[in-house]
Amino acid sequence: MSRPSSGLSIRHLLRRDVLLYVAARVGQSALVLWAAFTLSFAILYVLPGDPVSIMVNQDGQSLVDGAELAKLKAEYNLDKPITEQYFIALWRVLHLDFGRSIQSGQTVASALANAIPPTANLAFCALVVALIMGVGLAVLGCLVQAPWLRTLLLALPSLGAALPTFWIGLLFLQVLSFHFTIFPAMGNDGWRSLVMPVATLAIPTSARIAQVMSRSLALVWSQPFTEAIRAKGVSRTHLMLVHTLPNAAIPLLTMAGLIVGGLLAGSVVTETVFSRDGIGRLAQGAVSAKDIPMVQGVVLVVAASFVVVNLIVDLLYPLLDPRITLSGKRR
Amino acid sequence: MTLLRADATGTQEALSLSGYRSLFCSVRLRKVKPMLGDEIVRYLGKLTVVMGLVVGVIPGSACLADSVQLTPKDGGVLRVAQSSDPLCLDPQQAGNNDSLNIGRQITDSLTDQRPDTGEIVPWLASRWTVSQDSRVFTFYLRPGVTFSDGTPVDAAAVKTNFEGILKLGARASLGSGYLAGLKEIQTPDRDTVVLTFSKPNVQFLQASSTMSLGLLSPGTLARDAGARCQGQLVGSGPFTVTSFVHNQRVVLTRREDYAWPSSLAGHQGKAYLSGIDYRIVPESGVRTGSLLSGQIDVDTGVLAQDERLFTAQALPVIARPNPGLVFSLFPNETDPVLGHKEVRLALNKAVNRQEIKNVISHYQSSASSALAGTTPFYTDHASELGFDLAGSKKILDDAGWRPGSDGIRERDGQRLVIHLSYWQSAPYLELLQEQLRAVGIDLVLNQTTISQTSALQNTGKYQVQFYNLTRSDPDILRAVFAVDAHNVNNRKAEPVDALLDASSAELDVERRRNLISQAVTLLIEEGHIIPLVEVTTVVATAKTVHGLHHEASSRLQFFDTWIGR
Numbered sequence: 001m002s003r004p005s006s007g008l009s010i011r012h013l014l015r016r017d018v019l020l021y022v023a024a025r026v027g028q029s030a031l032v033l034w035a036a037f038t039l040s041f042a043i044l045y046v047l048p049g050d051p052v053s054i055m056v057n058q059d060g061q062s063l064v065d066g067a068e069l070a071k072l073k074a075e076y077n078l079d080k081p082i083t084e085q086y087f088i089a090l091w092r093v094l095h096l097d098f099g100r101s102i103q104s105g106q107t108v109a110s111a112l113a114n115a116i117p118p119t120a121n122l123a124f125c126a127l128v129v130a131l132i133m134g135v136g137l138a139v140l141g142c143l144v145q146a147p148w149l150r151t152l153l154l155a156l157p158s159l160g161a162a163l164p165t166f167w168i169g170l171l172f173l174q175v176l177s178f179h180f181t182i183f184p185a186m187g188n189d190g191w192r193s194l195v196m197p198v199a200t201l202a203i204p205t206s207a208r209i210a211q212v213m214s215r216s217l218a219l220v221w222s223q224p225f226t227e228a229i230r231a232k233g234v235s236r237t238h239l240m241l242v243h244t245l246p247n248a249a250i251p252l253l254t255m256a257g258l259i260v261g262g263l264l265a266g267s268v269v270t271e272t273v274f275s276r277d278g279i280g281r282l283a284q285g286a287v288s289a290k291d292i293p294m295v296q297g298v299v300l301v302v303a304a305s306f307v308v309v310n311l312i313v314d315l316l317y318p319l320l321d322p323r324i325t326l327s328g329k330r331r
Numbered sequence: 332m333t334l335l336r337a338d339a340t341g342t343q344e345a346l347s348l349s350g351y352r353s354l355f356c357s358v359r360l361r362k363v364k365p366m367l368g369d370e371i372v373r374y375l376g377k378l379t380v381v382m383g384l385v386v387g388v389i390p391g392s393a394c395l396a397d398s399v400q401l402t403p404k405d406g407g408v409l410r411v412a413q414s415s416d417p418l419c420l421d422p423q424q425a426g427n428n429d430s431l432n433i434g435r436q437i438t439d440s441l442t443d444q445r446p447d448t449g450e451i452v453p454w455l456a457s458r459w460t461v462s463q464d465s466r467v468f469t470f471y472l473r474p475g476v477t478f479s480d481g482t483p484v485d486a487a488a489v490k491t492n493f494e495g496i497l498k499l500g501a502r503a504s505l506g507s508g509y510l511a512g513l514k515e516i517q518t519p520d521r522d523t524v525v526l527t528f529s530k531p532n533v534q535f536l537q538a539s540s541t542m543s544l545g546l547l548s549p550g551t552l553a554r555d556a557g558a559r560c561q562g563q564l565v566g567s568g569p570f571t572v573t574s575f576v577h578n579q580r581v582v583l584t585r586r587e588d589y590a591w592p593s594s595l596a597g598h599q600g601k602a603y604l605s606g607i608d609y610r611i612v613p614e615s616g617v618r619t620g621s622l623l624s625g626q627i628d629v630d631t632g633v634l635a636q637d638e639r640l641f642t643a644q645a646l647p648v649i650a651r652p653n654p655g656l657v658f659s660l661f662p663n664e665t666d667p668v669l670g671h672k673e674v675r676l677a678l679n680k681a682v683n684r685q686e687i688k689n690v691i692s693h694y695q696s697s698a699s700s701a702l703a704g705t706t707p708f709y710t711d712h713a714s715e716l717g718f719d720l721a722g723s724k725k726i727l728d729d730a731g732w733r734p735g736s737d738g739i740r741e742r743d744g745q746r747l748v749i750h751l752s753y754w755q756s757a758p759y760l761e762l763l764q765e766q767l768r769a770v771g772i773d774l775v776l777n778q779t780t781i782s783q784t785s786a787l788q789n790t791g792k793y794q795v796q797f798y799n800l801t802r803s804d805p806d807i808l809r810a811v812f813a814v815d816a817h818n819v820n821n822r823k824a825e826p827v828d829a830l831l832d833a834s835s836a837e838l839d840v841e842r843r844r845n846l847i848s849q850a851v852t853l854l855i856e857e858g859h860i861i862p863l864v865e866v867t868t869v870v871a872t873a874k875t876v877h878g879l880h881h882e883a884s885s886r887l888q889f890f891d892t893w894i895g896r
Contacts, residue, residue, distance in 0.1 A: 049782030050789070052501075057785055058418070058426035060755070060798040062504035063810055063817045072501040104418040104577065105557030114576065170616060178620035185621045186412075186612055188579060275612040277579040285416060285578070290782045 018315070025314070029307040036303035037093065037296060041086055044292050050078055051102040051290045076102060089296065098300075099293035103286065108297035111282060116301065118188050119278035122270065123263040125194060126201035130259075133202060134209025135252075139240060141210075142217045154214055160207030165266050169200040169273035186275035197274045201266045205259060212255055216248040250321055256313045257306055264302055401877060403598065407894040408606040409876070412618045414632035416578045416611050419560035422542035423496050426504045428801075428868070431542055432631060432887045433581055433609060438545025438566035441470050441489070443593035444537060444803055444883035446651070449707025451536050454593040455484060455546065455567070465531040465838050470539070472522040476591045478548035480565045486518035488549055493526070495552045496544065502556050508810065509538035531836030533843070534806030537707070541803075541884060567591070569602040569890050581609040596890055597878060603893035622646070628876050628894065631887065633869040635692035641871045650694035651881040653866040654706040655802040656811060657698040658757065660795045660861040661819045668747065669794055673730040674772075675858025678749075680723035681770040682763065684716060687864060690759050694869050698862035701808065701851045705885065708805040708840075710848040715855045716862060723770045732771070740771035748773040753797045754781040759864065760797075791821070799866045803883040805847045809835050812859060820859050827853040 052073045056064045073079050077088055092099060098108035134157075141153040176196060177185040187193045220226070221244055229239055268280035279298060286294035317324040413429040422434025441456040456470040476484040493516060496506040512532060517525040528535065538544055548565040562575035569592065570583035589601045610627060612618045618630045619637045623644060633641065633648065641648050660678070662669040669675060684697035691697070696704065700712040732740040732747055740747040749767075751760070751774060764774045787793050796819065800807055809831040811817050814824045827850055834846040854860050868885045878891040 047782065049780075049784075049786035051782075053785045053789060054782050056426070056501050056504040057781070058430075058504070059428060060781070061426045061800060063508055063800070064501045064504050065817075068501035068507070100557050104416075105560035106577070107557075111577065115578075170614075173617060173620060177626070178624045181624055181626070185617055185624070185626050186610055271578075272613050273617065275579075275610060275614070275617060277576055281416075281578040288780060288782070 022311070022315070025311050029304075029311065032307055033300060033303050036299050037090065038086075040296055040299040041089065041292070044290060044295060045082055047290055049290055051292060052076060052078060054289050055102050089292075093296070093300070098297045101286070101291050101294040103289045103291040103294065108293050111294065112279075112297050112301055115277060115279045115282045118276060119264070119267050119271070119280065122194065122197055122201065122267060122276070122278065123260070125198045126205060126263055126266075127259065129198055129202040130205035130209055132206075134206035135213055135245075137206070137210040138213035138217050139245070141214050142221060142244075143236060143240060157207040157210035157214070160203050161211065163203065165200060165204055165269045166273060168203055169196070169270060172196045172200055173273070188276050193274075193276075197270050197276060200273070201263060201270045204266065205262055208255070208259065208262065209252065212251055213248060216251045217244060220244050220248045246320070250317075253313055253316060253320065257310045260305060260309045264305070401895060403603050403878065403891075403893040404895055405603055405893070406605045407603075408608050409604050409629065409889065409892060409894060410627045411607060411609045411629040411631060412612040412621060412627045413609055414611075414613055414615070414618070417575075417581060417609075418577075420562045420572060420575055420581065421547075421556075421559040421564055422545045422566075423492075423506050423547065424499060424502050424504070424556060424560060425543075428886060429611075429631070431884075433583070434542045434545065435568075435882065435886055436570040436583055436607060436889050437564060437568040437572060438542055438547060439476075439484075439568050439591065439593070440541060440545050441472075441539040442536065443595050444540040444707075445595060446705070446881060446883045449537075449803065449883065451540055452594045454540070455591065456539075459536070461533075461536060461838065463838070465533045465836055466528045468526045468528075468535055468539075470524045470526075472524065473591060474522060476567055478546075478550075478565050478567045479571045479586055480548050480550055482548050482550065484546060484567050485521050486524045487521075489524045489546060490516045490518055491549050491552055492546050493544070495547075499556060503543070505541070506538075506543040509535065509541070509544060533835055533838060534804045534809075537804035537806075542886070570607060573606070578611055580611065583607040583609075592890055598891060602890050603878070604889060607889055622871060622873065625873065628873045629879065630871045631868075633871045635695075635869075637871075638692060638694070638869065646874060647872050647876070648694070649870045649872065649879060649881065650867050651885045652696065652703045652705045653799065653801040653868060653885040654703050654804075654883065655807050656701060656800040657703050657862045657865045658755075658797065658799040659698070659701065659863055660751070660797055661811075662795050662858065662861070663791075663793055664820045664822045664859075665791075666794045668745065668749065671730065672858055673726050674732075674747065675861070676856075677723045677726040677770060678767065678772060679716070679855065679858060679861050680719040680726070681767050681772065682716075682861060682863065683718040683766050684863070685718065686766070687759050687762055690762055691864055692867060692869060695867040696865045698864055701854055701860050701862050702805060702847075703865045705803075706805055706807075707803060708844045708847045710844065710851070712848075712851050712855060715852060720769065727771065734771050738768070738771055739773045746773065747771060748775060749794050750775045750777065751795050751797055752777045752779055752784050752787050752793060754779055754784045755798070757797070763863070801866070801884055805843075806835055808847065808850055808854070812854060822859070825853075825857065827857065827859070 050073065052069060056062050056069065056072070070079065077085055100107050101111060137153060137156060141150055144150045144153060173185055173196065176182050183196050184193050226239060226244065229243055264279065267278055268284050271278045271280040272284070279301065282294065283298045286298060413432065415427065415429050417425070417427070417430035417433055419425050419430060420433055422431060422438050425431055425434055439455050441454060442451045443454040444451055455473055455476055457473045459468060459470045461468055472484065472486060472489070478484060482488070493510055493513065496503045497510055497513060500507055512528045512530050514527045514529045519525065526535070546567060551559060551563065551565045554563055562572040564572055569586055569589045571586055573582040573584045575581045584606045585602050585604060587601055592599065612621065615632065615634045615637060618627070618632065619640060621627045622630045623640070638648065662675050664670050688697045698716060700709060702709050727740055732742045735741045735746070749772060760776055764776055767774045788796060800811065809816055811819050812827070813831045814822065814828050830846055830850040830853065834843055834850060837843040837846055868881065870887065872879060875895050877893050877895055880888055882888040
């Protein structure tokens, strides 16, 4: 049992304790999803108004009478007691039937299938850009020796975190689309339409990454082992990239869930400003119309993505840091 | 363009052409001189036929340059930015403007309505008759019309459509109301449809011109309501749905064999545009910037604050007030405060509509009646809506409402407070709040979401409602106010109900106008409505866009639209 942890290997992932761990985590995930489903159902129920009235009252332009409205409510089971509504909804979701959007009549499954790819694409690109910018800024801030430049570099993340996403997006649009017409102002067509949204979403994310990384780098940089390595005549850059960075990256990994959450939350604003289709827009429209099946579909997708990201992170810990184990026992 | 006959009794075609052109010109004039007084603009509107003739004859006028010297160009895809997801493309189910702007292009109606006079004119029905008691409507269909799947638009298809709308119930939120009281539909032959209502129903003729009663193919009607919303729609209109991605875009493609435009259309045959690309752009600043930088051709949702930008760039702005009920306060008369007529009357007199006019878009007017000026049968009631601060205070004094320490009046321990919950963007309500405070009425504004507002309305525990309703027929008054209809005030039967009922049965134009006018006077005098402002749909276009105009309900009609240089 005292076999030393051996870096990244497939064999690690197939070990019995790892498989047991994954099984337990999958069970936990189901619990998290159920809790998210139940909580969102309860919150939607507490919100005033019913989705059918909102649906027929588009722009407040209709005078539908009560009897017709009641018929439609019955169709969506909205006339049943709350507990019965809940169990009907839960039963359907367990059978992977997410129902139809009350607002638009499309199936929630197809709405999600249409909205997930553009958001995933946007969020993934923004994550890559944010990692490069955030980590790059932290490394530069650590390596640069002129004090004024270092202060400037280390102040940038605070600025980036303070700027509202909405404003950054409009600024990009004003300059790069309306004034110089380099990138299209709207749409999901090709990489050109992705540049400004990705930049907009990446700025606050990279700021958060840079803040964590620069603190963590400074901590590792001051550890005695760096002195020892430098004494061997290794250059500052080599020391940084090969020895310091991997050690300093662990807190970043812990933040992965938060970063993904931030990206999804930011997508609501980014998708609105850049007129893109996606989960953010879908969620915003569904919540404001109290479109219960649609909101629940979005909640489940978002909760599932959190669960998956956190599971991956937990599995990666022992590979990156031998001091961390899955079972909690010290080896 | 054809030469127009100089006499006022020209043929239907000549009149419709001149009417169309003059409509276009009057809109242009409004754009060039936005500061013109409302009366002048309205007067211009009434002179439409004359205007059309003048413009057609005198060379060198601005309108001549716009509509005569330029020859329409065929082809091109028009990029139109709309502010919200249309949600449901089916015009029979849709209620919001952004959806109806699309639905109008894919379906045709039995009739059409002249935007300037409100007159009902032929479209898919080449003629019709209405029985003396206005219960039986017989439509004679134009032969040779097909849906885009090839099936004929015949009497059976019309019957299936109207029966389908009734079956949709609340889902067809507008159309099912227009067809309420339908007893039976007969189809004596292939081209004849006879609708019989259980009660007189004059409004149905206008309803037959709306996209809410637009015709869809029997194949489409067999689909479920949700699938139809997603764009699985086959109509007989000049465009067909190519794709629909929610929150993103709707693409329409021209139908090449289209040959049955409305008698109001400016040209025959297929549409000029080869397609329409609707983009959903929620941010108004993005729509404005995109139009100014040439990334879109039409912005259908211009906000008041952006109007100056377009005027400065000399971009064409097309504005038309929505016909129907103006934005108003509708008191709930079961409320202990608003149940008192004197409070409602004092409320009305305390409103300074001239002052409100200063804070709204300059394409918008404050209310001069319960109905907007573009509604057929409209008459001016501005004198009944005058600002009278002293009169308002006197009514409240006489009724025993005395100002309290904070200036808000009270009587028998009851404070004169009115809570208003609304979701629309209406900054002028804050000015109204100030105006009411001057007479000692405390208007508490609670701007919230549509769901919260509708929840409150469902409970019945509200004091006032605030909204407008678009309908190009004065029957909207009966539908909203009559005790046996929506009864927005929750009141008991009154003389006004007899007037509203009579107006729904009156075929004679002058007599109906008179009944409507009397009803409006009573509604204002009894304080059942406190009219505030008209709604105006403001659209800005690129300079290359020609021939775009609002139809009678102030939704967009793209059939005659073309893209020039």
